[in-house]
Amino acid sequence: MNIEKSRISPLQFMFAIMCFIRSSSLLSSFFTPIVNQDSWLVIIFGMIVSLPVLWIYISLSKAFPKSNLIEINDLVFGRIGGKIISAFYLWFFFTLTALNLRDLGIFVGKSTMSKTPPVLIIIVFILLCAWAVYYGLEVVTRYGIVFILISSAILLLSFLVSINIMHRESFLPILNQPLKSYIQGTNIITMIPFGELVVFLMIVPYVDFKQKKLVRYFMGGFLLGGLLLLAVILRDLAILGNTLKYFSLPSFETLRIIRLFDSLGHMEILFAILLIILLFFKVTLLFYISLLALSYWLKIETFRPFILPVAALLVAYSFIMFESSMQQTAFAREIIPFFWPIFEMLLPFITLIVAYIRELPKKNREKEKEDVKV
Amino acid sequence: MFKYINKKLRYGFFRLTEQNNHPPKPEDDxxxxxxxxxxxxxxxxxxxxxxxxxxxxxxxxxxxxxxxxxxxxxxxxxxxxxxxxxxxxxxxxxxxxxxxxxxxxxxxxxxxxxxxxxxxxxxxxxxxxxxxxxxxxxxxxxxxxxxxxxxxxxxxxxSSKGWEKRSITEPQTESVVRGPREGFTENFRTNTALIRRRIKSANLRLDHMSIGEKTDTNVCVAYIDGVADPNIVDTVKARLKSINTDAIMDSGYIEQYIEDHPFSLFPTVGYSEKPDVITARMLEGRVAIISDGSPFVTTAPMLLLESFQTSEDYYIRPYFASLLRIFRYLAFIITVSAPAFFIALTTYHQELIPTTLLLTIISAREGTPFPATLEAIILILSFEILREAGVRLPRPLGQAISIVGALVMGEAAVTAGLVGAPMVITIAITAVAEFAVPDQSEAASILRIIFLVLASVLGAYGIALGFLGVLIHLASLKSFGVPYCTNLTFNHNMQDSYIRMPLWFMSKRPKAIVGQDKTRNKTNTPPSPLSKNSSPEENP
Known part of the structure; x- marks a missing residue:
């Protein structure tokens, strides 16, 4: 079974990771009210805490270089056990896609199209994603680099034009909040953008790099993406200061405040378009990964007939998920930190341990697989 | 499922043509x-x-x-x-x-x-x-x-061929300020000679074949052995051989028969009227197809990048060439999306327009009877009609029509209050920008209307979706096995894509196209008086 035939370059993979993390900058309101002016510190903590998690992912994909997550589960837990574990992942991927889709719908509704029903926005969007997913991994990841460059250029531009309204005092006082809130913030930031990198275990086998370089590109993408996220939070914090915690879309507010000369203001349209592009990348990737996982789980030759049905399910799912965005924020703050670790840390870790105990991957089995592929 | 629709479409066409051909052709002797x-x-x-x-x-x-x-x-x-x-x-x-x-x-x-x-x-x-x-x-x-x-x-x-033919003249379509001015003619042999004269390498191959049952047109596949990828050469030849038609009137026929994506808006086979452009493309590993009776020589594979390159980019110094190239990309974006942005801003996102400008626009639009979208469509249509009329009419008359169209219609429509002046300006910019990227002007004219509709339905969100749709489509395109937007997505050979690096910097031919002979020049060193008499090792 070999659904994805095209191979992407390591650089594309790295930028896909960066783009994935960068597109989470929308979600900064999940943790900014908890730690206020120390939000940027929390990102650094989150990156440090994420390192061992990434180590799990990298070890897994190093141990099974030719298998994606679903195949690894089958190899490690056997046929039935693997199917059960994979079902959890499948639900997780599916939920992530729906969550991001919902974010997009709400964001576009709030920022630019306040009178349009979100369902229309989401349906149009998911159809576009379906089109990209139809062409496969190469098309899904191709523009990662371009999107990152555009977003970095806009970030740099916004830094340059907003230096005059940045305040150093916004960052003070440092580290004066209860330890509990730092732990909570770090937990959220680790789980939401960084831990979600577990989805990349599905596409690592389709990247043509030498094994030694896997670490370099995986970590490179993670670090650069993290730095971009940090830069966004620093900018927002420097400009908004203590009011940061009151906004559900801090970056949007920041760009609304920035004024270039007297007449040019309201750069938020740039941010809106940028965010639509970035979320498009993320949703398409997640959608693709869900479908890939589904087709490996069901052992079918192609996922193409499933694209539209799954898209329809995603639209429905993203609507029935929460009743309001308050509920969603509460979910992100209070439930995700305890729920996501199951998929992002616990299951991969168990997989790694079981593989270690069962002395997998067996050399001859891998060889067999290679022979079959040749 | 898209493939299914596609198949259905093709199958439908196929059945139609089959029915047309139903009475079997009388087998002549x-x-x-x-x-x-x-x-x-x-x-x-x-x-x-x-x-x-x-x-x-x-x-x-x-x-x-x-x-x-x-x-x-x-x-x-x-x-x-x-x-x-x-x-x-x-x-x-x-x-x-x-x-x-x-x-x-x-x-x-x-x-x-x-x-x-x-x-x-x-x-x-x-x-x-x-x-x-x-x-x-x-x-x-x-x-x-x-x-x-x-x-x-x-x-x-x-052999005694000697018919009347047009002499070599400066091409009408691709004029340059700096650079060779000769262009191909309708005569097959002249065209091959023009290429042969520029590439004096023994590896230049001009493989001949004839296409068309009735016209029996001479077609020549030109490539440089070693530089061109043999797979691409074989594909080109195989596709040419499989052309089943009775007539080839122009290389445009051949383009449409061999292109990868006949349903796409974007051309996946390139052409040029200038021998220097064609030889430069051949030196990058492309295959040229010369067909008798056409001054346009086809090249394949085509990358999106090619539409934004001109021969002059390489004849002038790199800074200005890069600037011009960036302007061309901008011009393409403007020509596709300027009316759409105008509509989106004026109908959905008025708060984003600076207040003074907004007031100007409002006062200009005061009293205009139609909604902005309709206004834009009317103006775009009248521009396209003017352009078409200008091309077809006899030259002296064509200018008169342009003046009547531009001055009388534009000016009068604004003064009469039928359309707002800002809209006329937007459409004018759009129309001018289209000619900065002539290769893509067909795609741009249609995309412009699609974007306009998207913007009038969904505002800025529609424009973003439109851009993403175009990007997806571009990423899915392939020309003879080469991804269409290879050089634009930072895969390789970025020294000649968004900007043009100095010539000595472009030591590698485009990786996606080229065959065995991958390097242009051995060393990446800038020309300097010191390196004249010494090898690069001695003078790092």
């Missing part, structure tokens, strides 16, 4: 004619040829006597107008008739006599022997002279 041998009986052969070619007035069959005491009977068959009279009289007729040494021959020594005629009498560098009437007629129709003689079961084909 052309195959038989092809294989009929020359009999050796001059009168009979000429009669046969006359029967085949019919009563056309331009087909000349000149019977004459030659040799010792004019004992030999011969005939020349040619098409008047296709042959050069000078060659015909000076190199064929005169030597044949003046020669008095050729004695009559026996059947056994026929070949000897023929060789004598060929080697010592006829003054031509290109003489071939043919055996069948079919071949004979074919070469006669392509401008060669056929020499038949009583008792010979072979004919000599003497």
């Amino acid at each position: 052309s195959k038989k004619t092809q294989e009929t041998l020359i009999s050796g009986n001059l009168t009979a052969d000429l009669e046969y040829i006359r029967k085949l070619l019919g009563t056309s007035s331009d087909i000349k069959m000149h019977e004459f006597r030659y040799g010792e005491d004019f004992q030999l009977k011969g005939a020349l068959v040619f098409v008047d107008g296709l042959v050069s009279n000078e060659i015909l009289t000076e190199s064929i007729m005169k030597p044949l008739i003046m020669n008095r040494n050729l004695s009559p021959f026996q059947t056994s020594s026929m070949q000897k006599t023929l060789d004598t005629v060929r080697q010592t009498i006829l003054c031509s560098g290109d003489i071939t022997e043919k055996y069948t009437i079919g071949e004979l007629v074919e070469s006669c129709l392509s401008g060669d002279t056929v020499f038949l003689s009583e008792g010979f079961d072979k004919a000599l084909i003497i």
Whole structure:
């Protein structure tokens, strides 16, 4: 079974990771009210805490270089056990896609199209994603680099034009909040953008790099993406200061405040378009990964007939998920930190341990697989 | 499922064409004619040829006597107008008739006599022997002279092509300020010569084939052996061979028959009218297809990048060339999306327009009766019509029409309050920007309307979706196995994509296209007076 035939370059993979993390900058309101002016510190903590998690992912994909997550589960837990574990992942991927889709719908509704029903926005969007997913991994990841460059250029531009309204005092006082809130913030930031990198275990086998370089590109993408996220939070914090915690879309507010000369203001349209592009990348990737996982789980030759049905399910799912965005924020703050670790840390870790105990991957089995592929 | 729709569409078309062809073509005896041998009986052969070619007035069959005491009977068959009279009289007729040494021959020594005629009498560098009437007629129709003689079961084909043709002139479409000004012509041989003259490498290959049942058009696949990827060359040849049509009128026909994505808005086969452009593309590993009767030479594979390159980019220094190239990208974005942005801003996101500008726009639009979208569509339509009329009309009249269109219609429409001035300005910018990227102007004209509709339905969100849709489509396109937007997505060869690096920096040919010979120049060093007499190792 070999659904994805095209191979992407390591650089594309790295930028896909960066783009994935960068597109989470929308979600900064999940943790900014908890730690206020120390939000940027929390990102650094989150990156440090994420390192061992990434180590799990990298070890897994190093141990099974030719298998994606679903195949690894089958190899490690056997046929039935693997199917059960994979079902959890499948639900997780599916939920992530729906969550991001919902974010997009709400964001576009709030920022630019306040009178349009979100369902229309989401349906149009998911159809576009379906089109990209139809062409496969190469098309899904191709523009990662371009999107990152555009977003970095806009970030740099916004830094340059907003230096005059940045305040150093916004960052003070440092580290004066209860330890509990730092732990909570770090937990959220680790789980939401960084831990979600577990989805990349599905596409690592389709990247043509030498094994030694896997670490370099995986970590490179993670670090650069993290730095971009940090830069966004620093900018927002420097400009908004203590009011940061009151906004559900801090970056949007920041760009609304920035004024270039007297007449040019309201750069938020740039941010809106940028965010639509970035979320498009993320949703398409997640959608693709869900479908890939589904087709490996069901052992079918192609996922193409499933694209539209799954898209329809995603639209429905993203609507029935929460009743309001308050509920969603509460979910992100209070439930995700305890729920996501199951998929992002616990299951991969168990997989790694079981593989270690069962002395997998067996050399001859891998060889067999290679022979079959040749 | 898209594939399914696509299949259904194609299948539908296929069935239609099948139905059209339902009565099977009457099997003519052309195959038989092809294989009929020359009999050796001059009168009979000429009669046969006359029967085949019919009563056309331009087909000349000149019977004459030659040799010792004019004992030999011969005939020349040619098409008047296709042959050069000078060659015909000076190199064929005169030597044949003046020669008095050729004695009559026996059947056994026929070949000897023929060789004598060929080697010592006829003054031509290109003489071939043919055996069948079919071949004979074919070469006669392509401008060669056929020499038949009583008792010979072979004919000599003497190359004597010399019809009236346009001389090499500066091309109308791709003018440059700096750079060569010669362009291809309609004449096949001139075009191959123009390429051969620029690439004096022994590896240049010009593989010939002919396409079209009726027109039998000469088509030549030109590439540089080693530089071009053999797979691409084979694909091009295979696709050319599979063209099943009766006529090729222009290289545009060939483009449409061999392109990868016939349903796409974007062209996946490139063309140019300038030999320097074509040779430069061949040196990057592309394959050129020259077809007789067309001054446009086709190249494949095509990358999106090619539309934004001009030959002049490489003839002027890199800074300005890069700037111009960035402007071209911007112009393409403007021509596709400027009306859409205008509509989105004025109808959905008024708060984003600076207040003073907003006031200007409002006062300009005050009293205009139509919604902005309709206004934009009317203006775009009238522009397209003006452009089409300007192209088709006789030149002096065309200018008059442009002036009437631009001044009278534009100015009057604004003063009469039918359309707002800001909208006229937007459409004007759009129209001008289109010509900065002529290769994509077809795609741009249609995309502009799609974007306009998206913007009027969904505002800025619609524009973002439109851009993403175009990007997805571009990423899915392939031209002869090469991804369409290879150089634009930071895969490789970024030294010649968004900007153009100095020439000495571009040491590698485009990785996605090229075959074996990957390097252009061995060293990446800038030219400097020091490195003149020393090797790069000594002078790092």
